[in-house]
Amino acid sequence: MHNPSLITSIEARNQAYRESLENPEEFWGHVADQFTWKRKWDSVLDWNFEEPNVRWFDGAQLNITENCLDRHLPERGDEIALIWESNSPNEESKKYTYNELHEAVCVFAQVLRSGGIKKGDRVCIYMGMVPELAIAVLACARVGAIHSVIFGGFSAHSVADRVNDAQATAIITCDGAYRGAKDIPLKAIIDEALQHCNSVKTVWIYERTNIEIELKEGRDILWKQAIAHVNIQEAINTPAETMEAEDPLFILYTSGSTGKPKGVVHTCGGYMVWTHYTFTNAFQYQRGWVHFCTADIGWITGHSYILYGPLTAGATTLLFEGIPTYPNPDRFWEIVEKHNVDILYTAPTAIRSLMSAGNDWVMNHKMPSLKVLGTVGEPINEEAWQWYHKMVGKGNCEIVDTWWQTETGGVLISNLAAVTPSKPTFATLPLPGVEPLLVDENGNEIFGNNVSGNLCIRKPWPGILRTTWGDHERCKQTYFSTYPGLYFTGDGALRDENGNYRITGRVDDVLNVSGHRIGTAEVENAINLHTGVIESAIVGYPHDIKGQGIYAFVIYQGLETDLRTLSHQINETVSREIGAIAKADKIQIVSGLPKTRSGKIMRRILRKIAEGELESLGDTSTLLDPSMVDSIIQGRL
Numbered sequence: 001m002h003n004p005s006l007i008t009s010i011e012a013r014n015q016a017y018r019e020s021l022e023n024p025e026e027f028w029g030h031v032a033d034q035f036t037w038k039r040k041w042d043s044v045l046d047w048n049f050e051e052p053n054v055r056w057f058d059g060a061q062l063n064i065t066e067n068c069l070d071r072h073l074p075e076r077g078d079e080i081a082l083i084w085e086s087n088s089p090n091e092e093s094k095k096y097t098y099n100e101l102h103e104a105v106c107v108f109a110q111v112l113r114s115g116g117i118k119k120g121d122r123v124c125i126y127m128g129m130v131p132e133l134a135i136a137v138l139a140c141a142r143v144g145a146i147h148s149v150i151f152g153g154f155s156a157h158s159v160a161d162r163v164n165d166a167q168a169t170a171i172i173t174c175d176g177a178y179r180g181a182k183d184i185p186l187k188a189i190i191d192e193a194l195q196h197c198n199s200v201k202t203v204w205i206y207e208r209t210n211i212e213i214e215l216k217e218g219r220d221i222l223w224k225q226a227i228a229h230v231n232i233q234e235a236i237n238t239p240a241e242t243m244e245a246e247d248p249l250f251i252l253y254t255s256g257s258t259g260k261p262k263g264v265v266h267t268c269g270g271y272m273v274w275t276h277y278t279f280t281n282a283f284q285y286q287r288g289w290v291h292f293c294t295a296d297i298g299w300i301t302g303h304s305y306i307l308y309g310p311l312t313a314g315a316t317t318l319l320f321e322g323i324p325t326y327p328n329p330d331r332f333w334e335i336v337e338k339h340n341v342d343i344l345y346t347a348p349t350a351i352r353s354l355m356s357a358g359n360d361w362v363m364n365h366k367m368p369s370l371k372v373l374g375t376v377g378e379p380i381n382e383e384a385w386q387w388y389h390k391m392v393g394k395g396n397c398e399i400v401d402t403w404w405q406t407e408t409g410g411v412l413i414s415n416l417a418a419v420t421p422s423k424p425t426f427a428t429l430p431l432p433g434v435e436p437l438l439v440d441e442n443g444n445e446i447f448g449n450n451v452s453g454n455l456c457i458r459k460p461w462p463g464i465l466r467t468t469w470g471d472h473e474r475c476k477q478t479y480f481s482t483y484p485g486l487y488f489t490g491d492g493a494l495r496d497e498n499g500n501y502r503i504t505g506r507v508d509d510v511l512n513v514s515g516h517r518i519g520t521a522e523v524e525n526a527i528n529l530h531t532g533v534i535e536s537a538i539v540g541y542p543h544d545i546k547g548q549g550i551y552a553f554v555i556y557q558g559l560e561t562d563l564r565t566l567s568h569q570i571n572e573t574v575s576r577e578i579g580a581i582a583k584a585d586k587i588q589i590v591s592g593l594p595k596t597r598s599g600k601i602m603r604r605i606l607r608k609i610a611e612g613e614l615e616s617l618g619d620t621s622t623l624l625d626p627s628m629v630d631s632i633i634q635g636r637l
């Protein structure tokens with residue numbers, strides 16, 4: 001399949017960029033022409049950022065899975081769509097051709113239909129990284145159900161919050177999930193979560209680890225029994241549901257500055273066009289390449305660049321169940337060698353952690369197939385960039401530093417591999433359709449180069465979020481009200497003399513720990529539930545491996561006197577409420593928090609203390625009790 005919108009030179013990139021901004025309708029209409037639509041659009045783009053209301057390809061009808069699967073069958077039905085690599089190097093990998101993946105998706109779609117799942121119903125998916133996860137996601141899209149994948153590391157409490165917010169009627173899960181040496185009891189966590197959810201009627205369970213599970217009569221169905229009843233021919237012949245371009249495709253919950261995660265909504269048409277366009281252009285995907293994105297499908301990176309982007313392009317996508325350091329810190333390199341991976345896409349945290357394991361682990365692997373190395377999720381430091389380039393890529397691979405967010409659906413700022421130049425620690429230039437700008441705190445645009453400010457985007461691109469589930473006002477307030485008329489990313493950035501962007505990190509109360517987004521308010525709420533905790537404040541601090549670590553200042557008046565035990569207990573509470581990813585790295589017990597006279601916690605001061613920048617605490621005279629700062633500094637960890 002020839003991809004007419006693949007950009008192959010700097011000139012073509014500049015031209016595409018210009019055209020995409022001058023005439024977005026014509027530009028994106030042309031790009032969208034490559035896809036299979038059941039009906040073409042009446043208009044390419046209608047939008048305003050006031051409500052906000054963004055509609056791409058309005059009036060068009062499609063099913064995204066026909067673009068991921070069916071349309072590839074005549075030409076590449078026998079080519080590999082999905083390679084699955086187990087947590088254990090000793091277990092055989094599995095491969096699905098496009099024909100096989102198509103069949104598996106059609107079969108599970110039939111299971112969903114016979115379970116009463118209809119277009120628009122919400123289905124939560126809480127599984128390990130097994131092929132059946134990909135199949136479940138695509139089967140939902142096939143029947144028009146809105147999938148909401150919940151990362152397997154979230155606690156029962158977090159699962160329940162998400163299920164209730166989405167009012168999901170069904171759950172697809174596993175008995176357990178292997179992650180390194182662990183077997184995580186997913187089904188037991190679902191059982192606990194569902195004690196607090198009334199909307200769920202059916203739970204399908206794929207058995208992966210054979211950990212003991214309890215089945216609830218009338219609600220729980222084993223995956224293998226369900227598919228055994230499906231007539232395969234009938235399943236394949238049942239048409240995929242007709243979806244409007246602007247019908248929701250999925251909800252994905254992400255953390256913000258308030259305590260409650262929000263359900264970012266992406267729709268069928270624009271998201272498809274955007275993930276495909278960005279996948280093929282940023283990575284410069286070529287037919288026959290194997291693409292290995294190491295993210296979990298529980299996050300947006302997995303949605304866009306394990307599933308939808310690669311599959312709409314007809315690529316071979318690799319799904320890895322395990323973690324980079326198990327059984328040894330060369331698991332990624334082993335997989336790259338074994339499957340002749342062409343594109344490796346991972347997070348700076350993983351790169352730093354593998355770098356700290358020593359060069360021998362990577363030097364033992366030649367990896368001649370590698371062509372493009374991608375990074376995503378957090379700022380990459382120069383040292384990690386260079387190591388990735390020299391040690392992993394042996395100096396021969398392009399590095400693409402892709403900046404984007406759950407809300408953006410796909411990459412917004414990145415170099416295009418071997419087409420536009422890379423610059424270590426810079427995401428570089430915007431993709432066609434993306435018009436970034438920097439503003440100061442009052443919303444005034446900062447012009448010129450060698451400047452920094454808050455990163456906003458001026459116009460909609462096809463993959464922009466449309467709403468936050470059940471609460472459009474929240475979407476408006478969070479993204480479109482800080483700077484009226486602009487989409488506000490929550491990130492700070494600087495622009496160099498050539499217009500390249502470097503993302504410097506969040507400017508709101510959101511932390512980025514190991515590439516995972518964590519809201520400070522969420523963690524504080526969890527810590528405050530611990531018996532004896534009066535109040536707490538969370539800030540981030542630089543962490544060698546995780547990028548940012550979590551530093552908690554806690555006022556405690558309970559009975560526990562041993563600090564280690566107390567810290568452990570507090571983190572257990574965080575684990576129970578949110579999940580282990582949100583555990584604090586440092587917990588300091590304090591007698592009070594620095595507050596203004598109006599009672600607002602001065603986080604800026606706490607951040608400086610956590611970072612160890614004691615010289616630059618700034619003005620503390622507006623504090624209710626300035627001496628509080630000295631006592632916190634004395635107890636600093």
Ligand code: PRX
Pocket residue numbers: 254300301375376377378379380401402403404405406407427489490491503504505506512515516517
């Ligand atoms: O702060 C930015 C950071 O990750 C945030 C988005 O997180 P999430 O929605 O979980 O999506 C992560 C995967 C797309 C951004 O606001 N971020 C993401 N990519 C980069 C980055 N920071 C610097 N450089 C990047 N390449």
